Amino acid sequence: MKVIQQDSKVTLHFTIKMKDGSVADSTHNMGKPAQLTIGDGSLSDNFEKHLLGMQSGQEQSIELSAQDAFGMPNPDNIHHMERSKFVGDAEVEVGTIMAFSGPDGAEIPGIITEIAGDSVTVDFNHPLTGHDVTFEVEILSVE
Incomplete structure (x- = not known):
């Protein structure tokens, strides 16, 4: 065997x-x-x-x-984005997992961890x- x-x-x-x-x-x-x-x-x-x-x-x-x-979480994987970049009907709320296009064109899942005014914080660390x-x-x- x-x-x-x-x-x-x-x-x-x-x-x-x-x-x-x-x-x-x-x-x-x-x-x-x-x-x-x-x-x-x-x-x-x-x-x-x-x-x-x-x-x-x-x-x-x-x-x-x-x-x-x-x-362990990598602080470099946490990004702040402008809310205007979120288009369409997608609900932008804390805890939502969304797919983003990575630099190589592949989709990367990110979790929205904070929304402050026009700034949305997205965590790309593995859940x-x-x-x-x-x-x-x-x-x-x-x-």
Whole structure:
């Protein structure tokens, strides 16, 4: 039976839970498992490190500190924009997640964290940045 190593193709189910037990993300909710190649950047190095050596059929629950999971918030990822840049019917309110075009044309999700007059503060850090999480994983196959 193959074990997970660098460049292995892995099919797995995972659930990411917050400290309070709420589910932040889960392949079970999407109804299909995730597929990735170890080292392709789909998962952070810290997540991948915990998968190495596992085999299909294995399950593991891994507690990760914020630093090892999605990292700490980066102040450079917080931007102040003019409210006039938000066009159309989009409701501009605190807590709204909106897609913005990044420098390379790719869409980047940002969370509106503050609105002061004509200034809108948008946080482009990953929503789970700064949170300790539990990463529950079930390996379905390894190629």
